[in-house]
Amino acid sequence: MKNNILVLNNHGLGDVVMSFSFFENLLSNDSKSKILVLFKSNLEKELFTLTLVYDKNQSRFKLYSMNEIKKLFLYIFRIKKAYSLGINEVKSKKLFKILGIKEYYLAHSYEYIKSKSTNVLHNEKILHKSLLYDNLLYLSDRFNLNNTSKDFFVDLENVNDIGKYIVLTGGSGELEKHKRWTSIGYRGLVEKIIDNTEYKIVFVGSSSEQKIVDEILLNIENKYQEKIIQLNGETSLKELIKILRNSSLVVGNDNGVLHIASACDSKILGLFGSTDYLITGPMGNYIEIIDNRIECAPCYAKDGNIEGCEDNICMKGISSKQVYNKLKAILKL
Structure with a gap:
């Protein structure tokens, strides 16, 4: 047996x-x-x-x-x-x-x-x-360990009729809202990318996170809308993997989509502050991190409180200009 x-x-x-x-x-x-x-x-x-x-x-x-x-x-x-x-x-x-x-x-x-x-x-x-x-x-x-960064997923048919695009993922679990970057920050980043590059913006995540995207895009000018594709709750896991694989860059705070992107070996720009990227951040060959860690971080590790703090000033301290400048360096713009 x-x-x-x-x-x-x-x-x-x-x-x-x-x-x-x-x-x-x-x-x-x-x-x-x-x-x-x-x-x-x-x-x-x-x-x-x-x-x-x-x-x-x-x-x-x-x-x-x-x-x-x-x-x-x-x-x-x-x-x-x-x-x-x-x-x-x-x-x-x-x-x-x-x-x-x-x-x-x-x-x-x-x-x-x-x-x-x-x-x-x-x-x-x-x-x-x-x-x-x-x-x-x-x-x-006492196993022999092999730690590698690579694409861990099976081959899937890649169909890309979107063109050149950058994926944004701003969600997190309902009990982990302290991980999220600000809606104002994401909106400013969207505007900078569309104003200054040829890239389209693709939002991905769960259907419950659509309200985050709605808040990001609230009152955004019409000239930006035609280059924004909203796919929250619209993709299967297979479709999400294909979208992440074909992207030029994935930008987001600490969440599941960012980790799936790392398992696709995609280029990633992770936004951290409330959590420790050295412990829970994405791992891969093309990872860049903006870490705005402050004295109290990681804010939910020491007492086991997953809900974190009510005012995530660490994430609020990351500016859209800072993220866009790092994005330009990654994509050599």
Whole structure:
């Protein structure tokens, strides 16, 4: 009977992207075990199915979302080992105890307290989340790790009838509004790009983030509208990946789309201040960061409060001129 390895990966899209190299390394160092993965929702699960690591190893994987957690109990006596990728330590331990798993490893990038546990990694190591997850493998089995920045997704038919364009993504989770750059900042950037370049602007994100785009474009002059394409809530994950791959540049604050763009190996300009880009920022070959970190940042890590502060002056301190100047340097304008 083959052993199973359980991986808890039930955070958002960004965390799932950060785990891609973890799974590549896990499979390359374990040729027999079946990998059971628990995702937050079907959206995160779907994103993982578009990766090369899944496409080439489908028979090795069993994927679940949180509403399918009961199915895991079918494997209760066959799970040998488990990894928790940035999940609440108490919840992870409880689940592992219920499943009878004795060998497990935890990664919690936002815990600043020290732990006596020998199988817990914290970000006192100053590790990016992707590397933190990979270090769980090293901790458990002394694996050979291969950390690469590349396009992690399967080949998709690329059809681009938009022309030259720059993607803007200004959303974030409802509990993470402190990550967002200002609507005024994005609007000023849109105007500068259209006034001074040949690029079109493409907005992407979820349908619930359309209100952010509406606020950005509120009362913007008609001359800009013809070069703006709004695709919030209009794309599948496959279509989003194609749009990000074909873009000249992706500009945005800390969110899932920015991480998906990094997994496409796209050019990225990330806007940070309230979160630590060294831990949760995008990783890739073409990453530029504007970091307006102030004394209190990262504002939700020290006490575990995901809602952050009510006045994200760090993000408000980033100007559209500053972002446009960095954009020009990246695109050699």
